């Protein structure tokens with residue numbers, strides 16, 4: 001057995017005599033005594049260690065074979081994927097007037113009509129074939145709760161179809177939180193609601209400046225009150241968008257939320273991200289989910305600071321591990337309100353990146369236009385330890401940078417600068433340093 005080529009090795013003054021190992025393909029993190037690591041490097045591990053370290057991805061039969069497998073990782077994901085994941089944009093109406101919202105020209109009363117909704121059910125029926133276990137609907141708007149009736153009508157038709165095929169329906173909402181009452185959540189729970197992502201942009205003054213109601217009314221208190229009322233009824237995933245000027249507010253924001261009852265046990269995940277600088281007029285910030293451009297120098301310090309603040313207060317941060325771009329996942333689509341299909345919700349409205357519609361199906365030419373597997377051709381990616389964490393990065397960010405998505409969105413300099421500190425944070429807050437510490 002050999003050590004995997006996809007491992008990051010850290011030696012840090014706070015862990016003298018020990019080596020922190022992180023497997024980028026599995027997300028596993030371990031702490032080993034220097035002499036144990038030296039033995040592993042010489043291929044002298046004992047049987048019990050071999051079994052344990054192979055299971056979590058640190059030891060592999062052969063490093064070259066492992067590299068070849070990672071180069072074909074997406075083939076395996078797509079062959080075995082038990083999920084059909086659809087981001088649905090049910091309509092463009094919103095009751096907020098966020099200052100950084102780039103929906104601009106797209107915003108308004110356009111919404112999915114009955115004929116499109118019926119065809120969407122047919123499209124899903126065709127796609128949810130044998131081997132599929134979960135239909136995951138991520139519901140966007142505008143504000144998706146303005147389209148609650150449409151959502152329930154879709155769920156009412158889809159749930160029995162999916163369950164008759166041995167699967168389950170899960171619904172995630174990406175909502176501004178203003179309409180999120182206990183009654184609404186209980187109603188959606190019956191149809192498979194699995195959680196809600198709500199965005200707060202820092203402390204009240206900042207949030208209210210950036211995310212007011214259309215009327216100009218402040219929204220912060222309304223959202224927090226709603227979250228406090230529903231946090232026992234569904235999973236809350238908290239998002240937030242920070243800038244170089246506002247990132248220090250996000251720790252105090254969590255203190256404030258905790259005082260309002262949104263304690264770490266009531267919030268499943270906290271995922272604060274930068275406000276993206278996008279160069280086009282079509283994109284709404286909420287669409288970016290966990291993906292962001294990460295190469296601005298200030299962001300290194302800011303992202304570590306924010307992550308530390310979240311962890312320090314006992315909240316959960318997103319896991320470090322493989323996160324392939326949805327563009328490369330065959331069974332992941334975005335359906336716009338008019339039935340047009342895209343590969344990622346960031347592209348809605350960019351007609352040139354439309355990949356078909358729910359009547360005609362998917363035009364497979366998108367594999368060329370979206371430069372699938374472009375990272376396989378990049379020499380630097382083939383040899384990169386971060387490949388399983390990155391797979392060429394975010395195509396949307398590459399597009400914002402270059403005007404096309406042919407080149408990778410490289411995260412190497414960011415990961416070089418921050419990964420060790422993130423691993424030490426994980427070691428301390430997620431696993432408990434003592435758990436792994438052995439006296440040298």
Ligand code: SF4
Pocket residue numbers: 287288291324325326327344345346393394395396397
């Ligand atoms: S292009 Fe890929 S990585 Fe970027 S936001 Fe879309 S799914 Fe995420």
Ligand code: SF4
Pocket residue numbers: 375378380381382384385386387390391392393408409410411412
């Ligand atoms: S894009 Fe950069 S970070 Fe990502 S795999 Fe390639 S070289 Fe590594």
